[in-house]
Amino acid sequence: MKNKIFTYILIFTLIVSNFIFLHSASAASSLDQTVQSQLGNSNIGVSLRSLTTGKVLYEKNGDIGRKPASTLKLLTASAALDVLGPDFRFETQIYIDGDIQNNILYGDLYIKGKGDPTLNKNNFLTFAKVLKRNGIHKITGNIYGDDTAFSGSQLTPGIAVEDESFYYAARTTALTMSPNSDYDAGTMIVNVKPTKVGRSPQINAEPNTSGMRIQNRAKTVSKGQRNTINIVRRYNTNQIIITGNIPIGSSAKEWVTLFDPTINTLHALKLTLAGTGLKFPSTSTVKRKKVPESAELIYTNQSIPLKTLMNTFVKLSNNSIADILVKTMGKEVYGNGHINEGLKVINEYGESLGLHMDQWSFEDGSGMSHKNRVTPNELTYLLLNVRNEPNYRILYSSLPIGGQQDRLIGGSLRKRFTSTALQNRVVAKTGSITGVYTLAGYVTAKSGRTYTFAIMTQNQTSNKVDEIDQVVKKIINDY
Missing domain, CATH: 3.50.80.20 (D-Ala-D-Ala carboxypeptidase C, peptidase S13)
Structure with a gap:
């Protein structure tokens, strides 16, 4: 009798295992078709990993290094929480x-x-x-x-000349300031409002002019005309030039990096x-x-403590905070607030997590540099291993949540995965620099199972956000 029961259990187990294997193979094949139809085969990388077994369930160019863009912040944020501690205060x-x-x-x-x-x-x-x-x-x-x-250097490596005046490429010093509650450190906000037709518009700077020289070359025009205001800091100077026309009833706002x-x-x-x-x-x-x-x-x-700052840093993908955290880790661990010392700390943290750091290459902590590289499989491996860290819940809570309209909840995913069927299923970090579109994080499928995933594209001539989202939707439906 016992032998019969054992035999039945064995047969049942084999049947279930075979079903799971066939389903997994079928899902992977179907996902591959979606990846190819949406993203193609070259200049892309995809990795999907099981949280239960840790195994890669699907990959496309999974071991080829790609530009991570802001998905690199996943490693920076996790390292900062571990090295500095969640209660760290500047x-x-x-x-x-x-x-x-x-x-x-x-x-x-x-x-x-x-x-x-x-x-x-x-x-x-x-x-x-x-x-x-x-x-x-x-x-x-x-x-x-x-x-x-x-x-x-105040500028992180890889910042292009044409980006130098924009807020996402702000300079980093140990004494800096923020003009707003998003903590866009190293920037000021310039507001332009119309006055009377033919006259120069009103200029207001936050927190104030801060020693910057503002040249107002703009003009107020009648209501209904086109708003052509352009606000830019002249390269390598503290001069902000405002040009163009601003019609009655409109306004303009721009974040401009501080020169020093x-x-x-x-x-x-x-x-x-x-x-x-x-x-x-x-x-x-x-x-x-x-x-x-x-x-x-x-x-x-x-x-405020780091655990509170983390929300703004990750959900809003704040590059200034990333650069500051890198230098701060270098200062705290090695007594030198140089970016190279901070990157060394991050590399050592990655090794402590069991990551294969020979598959990582980075020269900043924000992901702005086009020289940064990481494989999709390593990104999903990071997302798998970091779940065992004591500060994981803080990191997870700081990730953007798909479809949540509040910008400090949905973050950079608030306008993606907005349907009722998709809301809250994607908790992930976005990434975008010229020609690069990435997404990495956690996805909960309709089966109720949660996976780590990374989708990376580069050398693109058009925006790939919609195509990436189609791949994620396929994972949700099939896994």
């Missing part, structure tokens, strides 16, 4: 060097930055209150900025302090200078 310190008499600081003010990408005008207003609490209403000297926590975040932050700070009534002599200036030993620390500002 610090910005205020020092004074001199004597205070009759509410006058006979000396200089120092601000020492350590990379806080969230530093903003509200913090500057707090600094003004701190100074006044310390009995300071006038400063006779200068305002100095200490940005020695970071070293090397440290100096521009100092200008913005000084303008804000002066706006609260703090006085400076006409000879007062702003400069870089390391905090001297004679200076007295009077205040330390702390940013």
